[in-house]
Amino acid sequence: MLTSLLAALSLVGVGTALAQDSLSQASIQAQQTQAALQQRIDDADDATREALQQLRQANQQADRLESYNAELAPIVDNQAKRIASEKQALTQINVTREALPGELRDMVEQLRAMIGADMPFLRDERLARVDDLEQMLSSDDASQADKLQRIFSAWRAELAYGREMDQWSGPLEGAQSDAASQGSQLAREVDYLRVGRTGWYYVTPNDRAGGVWSVANDEWEALNGDQISEVRRGIRIAQDQSAPALLHLPASLVVEDGQSAAEGQS
The missing domain is CATH 1.20.1270 (Substrate Binding Domain Of Dnak; Chain:A; Domain 2)
Structure with a gap:
């Protein structure tokens, strides 16, 4: 009887040990499962944080690009206008x-x-x-x-020619009126004076004869002795041999009132 009781108690102890061992295994598995789940949660948190960081960086980059595009807009617009202008110019x-x-x-x-x-x-x-x-x-x-x-x-x-005063020597050009001869033979070579396009004059080398070109009559008209002296003075001015001065000479052009200008200027 005692032997049977001891055997029964022994079986009960074994069963209790097995039960405790089973509970211990279940607890370990639960802990492992929870640890794995926590790791997955942690990994998910890390991925979420990384995704959020990337999103923030993307937003910042988008803001920078938007600001840069805003700065470039007028430059691009000006370039487009310049290209259009150059195309039109071409x-x-x-x-x-x-x-x-x-x-x-x-x-x-x-x-x-x-x-x-x-x-x-x-x-x-x-x-x-x-x-x-x-x-x-x-x-x-x-x-x-x-x-x-x-x-x-x-x-x-x-x-x-309209702004310069000039002098040179050469053959008498243009038509010669009878008045220009004044009863003397004109030398082939004469000295010219031109005051812009206002007056064109000549005198002979001996200063015995001279003329002013008349635009209206398309010919030379004779100058008197004083006017010849003025032409010679103008020639010296044009040669830088005399100081600039007012020349009292008839003009080659005729003013609107039909009267010749009283004087030319060097």
Whole structure:
């Protein structure tokens, strides 16, 4: 009987030990499961924090890009306007390039017409310049830019005649009126004085005769002795041999009231 009781108690102890061991295993598994779950939660938290950090960085970068784009907007707009303007300029250049040969010829023709309508001082020299321009236009040796430059240079030379005082010696040019002779034989070589395009004069080397070119009559008109002296004084001024001074001379041009100007200026 005692043996049976001891065996029963022994079985109960074994069962209790097995139960405790089973509970211990379950507890370990639960702890492991909880640890794994916590690790997953921690990993998820880390991923979330990293994602949030990336999102913040992306937002900051987007803000910077938006600010940069705002700064670039007027620059891009100006560049677009400049490109459009340059395209238009290129179109105009093409149109101008096509029209330029005709324009150059018109400029040369106008220059020749102006010389023909002007007082005939140095006419051969001035017309020779125009002849050279016409020959240049008929040649392909020079570029359009060079042709334009030479034509502008010729025009500047012509315009300068209206602002300069000049003197030179040479054969008597233009028609000679009977009054210019004054009963004496004019020397072949005379001394000229030009005051802009206001007055053109000549005197003989011996100062015995002189004339003023009349634009209205297209001929020389005689000067008296005092006027000849004034022309000679003007020649010395043009040669820098005398100080600038007022010259009392008749003008080659006629003013609107039909009266000749009383004097020219050096």
